[in-house]
Amino acid sequence: MNCEICGEPIRGRPITAIVDRAKLMVCEKCGKHASGRWEVEKVTPLQSSTALSLPPPNVKLAFEQPKRKERVGEEFEVIEDFGPLIRRTREKLSLSYEELGRRINEKVSVIQRLESQKLIPDIKLAKKLEYSLKIKLLREAAIPAVSNEEPNASETTLGDIVTIKHRK
Numbered sequence: 001m002n003c004e005i006c007g008e009p010i011r012g013r014p015i016t017a018i019v020d021r022a023k024l025m026v027c028e029k030c031g032k033h034a035s036g037r038w039e040v041e042k043v044t045p046l047q048s049s050t051a052l053s054l055p056p057p058n059v060k061l062a063f064e065q066p067k068r069k070e071r072v073g074e075e076f077e078v079i080e081d082f083g084p085l086i087r088r089t090r091e092k093l094s095l096s097y098e099e100l101g102r103r104i105n106e107k108v109s110v111i112q113r114l115e116s117q118k119l120i121p122d123i124k125l126a127k128k129l130e131y132s133l134k135i136k137l138l139r140e141a142a143i144p145a146v147s148n149e150e151p152n153a154s155e156t157t158l159g160d161i162v163t164i165k166h167r168k
């Protein structure tokens with residue numbers, strides 16, 4: 001497995017990091033820049049309501065949360081002229097397609113399609129490019145105004161996900 005930021009093979013355990021709200025599996029080095037960790041989804045059997053025994057001490061209670069939909073990334077969108085920006089920056093850094101491709105662990109054809117805007121990067125790919133080229137490719141998507149009568153008030157927000165951290 002390779003780090004999703006720097007593309008280096010991950011030695012040891014990969015770190016599950018939240019980087020600007022995107023969930024990434026990264027190496028230890030890149031994990032230091034992360035704003036938090038996300039929990040790798042665990043399969044927790046549903047507890048029967050008739051269960052009599054208390055959970056043994058030292059066992060963390062399962063999160064009492066409904067199964068959430070993956071929402072990370074939805075609030076971001078890629079800027080319109082990402083292609084020319086990638087090309088300009090790559091040329092400024094004197095990187096060939098191959099070199100940039102190696103940095104972000106993508107094929108040359110992917111870089112070429114990105115630069116000609118034939119391929120719109122997903123959030124993860126955009127993040128890798130942002131880190132490698134030190135550019136901004138993502139911006140927060142315009143979120144439509146929410147009325148007071150939000151029909152789905154229980155919907156999990158990104159804020160909730162970000163606050164979940166590993167406890168040591």
Ligand SMILES: [Zn+2]
Nearest residue numbers: 003006027030
């Ligand atoms: Zn890394």
